[in-house]
Amino acid sequence: MPDLKNKITAPQLFCLVFCYILAGFRLHGGASVAATLFVCLFCACVCVVCAAAHESCGSFAALCRSVFGTYGYVLRAPCAVLLALPFLASLWELAKGAANFYENGQAFAVLPVLVILCVMAQLRGFSTLGRFAELCVFPLAILLPLSLLGGGGETPSFALGQEDLPACFAAVGAVPVFFSLYLRHAKTDEQSDFARASSFRPAPALCGVLAVFAAGLVHIFLVFTGAGSVLSSFLMWFPALGRLFAFSLSIGDVLALPESGRAVCAKKIAVFAALCAAVWALSVLFPWFFGAALAVCNVVFPCVVFAAVILGQSYGRRKA
């Protein structure tokens, strides 16, 4: 029986991408309908192109190895740095949002709890992260009719201006690129007996694309209907945590945690934590750095990474 701890199914992939993008839109405050749809289209294209282009590899580490051989970590190291940025941004936004509910609430008090939850989930494997994302659909199912009753909402904006697009791109970030690996690999035949026997077998790539657009549409719906009550915010924290877990999954994938032993895992996590601390310190010392780095990370990075990988693969094929 293969170890299923680090496998995710196609529906789990759908839920992870859905939570990730929806929470991203909510946290980073993109309210323009046009910008949201544009970014969704961009994200779906990235997913499909990447999933279709790269060769069959089970993880990011395997993908890097297939292109760069033993020097695969050269690509993985900058990826880890660039993943740390949006992860910290989302972590901070969620912590800030939670702290806002308290008089004199401090985001710093909330941060450790979120980090502990992420580490806890990561230690239980990718399957746990995927299943949690599936559970996040339930709070959303409560939230949607609740938002209709709440009243309020914003006047729809169709602007595609300088402020709208970056906010929406911040919601997407680089994670879908990593997920595109799973778009190919979240296949039912690699799953448990249960998943194999299950009648619900959507195509993984389709799951990713549908999730992106579903998240966009739900976000637009929530913008129109308004979901500002404490209960709505509470329910939105679940997909927000799902977003952090999606980061955890991608970080775990980049650091090749499933392939490592416990001791190596601990070392890698410690190094990543140090990296996050360094990024944090840099952003406090040089606020402009954080903004600029995020912009690079969210738009340029997803394209560059896979361009490098695809070119590397085609070069390798030609050489062979």
Place this chain on the structure above:
Amino acid sequence: MEERKFADLKGNLCGEFAGMSDFLVRELAFGGQTFYILYIIGHCSKDLLNKFVLEPISAAYLRGGADACLGSIVTGGGFSAALGYDAAKNAVLEGNALLLFADMPEGIFGYICATKNDEGRANTEPETENVVRGPHDGFNESAQQSATLLRRRIKSEKLKSEKITLGTLTKTDVIIMYISDLVNKRALALLKERLAAIRANALIDSGSVEMYIQDGGHALYPTVGNSERPDKVAAKILEGRIAVIVDGSPVVLTVPYLFCEGFQVSEDYAKDTFYATFVRLLRFAAVLLGVFLPGLFLALAAHHMGFLPQEMVDFLAETRKDMTVSLTWEIITAFLIFEILREVGLRMPKAVGSAVGVVGSLILGESAVSAGIISPFVLIIVAFSAVCNFICAPYMNPNSILRFVLILAGGIFGIFGFFSVLAAALVFGAAKSSFGVPYFSPFAPLSAEGLRDFLYMSPIWKMKKVPPAVSGKNAVRTEGRA
């Protein structure tokens, strides 16, 4: 067998059973042969012994047919040779009679006559699982009878049963039953592995076995199901689960056990789909309210008053104006009182238990409000939440614990504390599995087939496949309606 060896065998057995006043060695002489019958009074059925062992042997000697094989003389259902000393000893301990005589063939340590006294409680309907519509029989303490009840319902050679003995002192019979074509092979292997790993001197009840075989050493929510109803257990076996029958306990265990099973009641399958779905949704909503309402209310009222409607804030302030304790302590006190009353009501004799219920709910509640210990508003929330918790019996106890943790988290840290505990619980739940099957399936991981029998209940003829999450197979259950 030599005369000396036979004397040694009889002497050893009598020596081992020395000091047992209920152990009896009966000496009978037929023709020139002396027979010894060893058994435990009461544990061995005197009637069966006389009717199927003693009378036939006696009759055979009287009519001169004693030269025939002993097996054809003794007419009882179970007659076999004990091929070892321990087998002979254990047979007596299990309630059988052991027949010894000097001319036994070499290598045979006596003949075991299956005369176990199986008289027990009638198969009456279990008090804990009443149904209005459905069969009214229940398991009793005899494992063999319980297995028979299941076999009466599933008349197929594919229903396999395996018997093992556990407990060095109690030597408890444990029977596992499953359908060979449907069973989840991985779950079966895990179950056998866990049962074989049990090293205990005593297993009195199926609850003890459950503690040994459940997933995780300290599981809050059950990963092993149980029932006293044969129809329910038979239905579970037909879905690919495995039944574990423990001798001495009327409660039969079933594995794997998933979270969704707590919301399923056997009567649901005899109702129309609309009502069954309505009742399931009601159960689910009640469980959610029972667990989350007090903690959520406390978190909002204690830390985020501004987010509550003004009318509620005013009413709360009005009802709490003479209160001396904080809202957190008020809710905790109310729940502690309720839990004490519940425990007392359960442990007391039935007649007194109902009186305690009346005293607790009416007099104590009324007095607590008058004395300013608990406000009426809080009392309503606590009472409603407590009543909601009873709707789903398998999760009554774990939900009480989770509710307390949520109350503490919400009371101390507010809404984010409440959320953190809930998220942590969901992460643990998502990682949890029962005998290799994800605990939260069919909704995490998602299974369309499994969802037909969770909150929404499709008509039974539409549930075409055996739940794949449980059996791991794509087995057809019904072809649907004509």
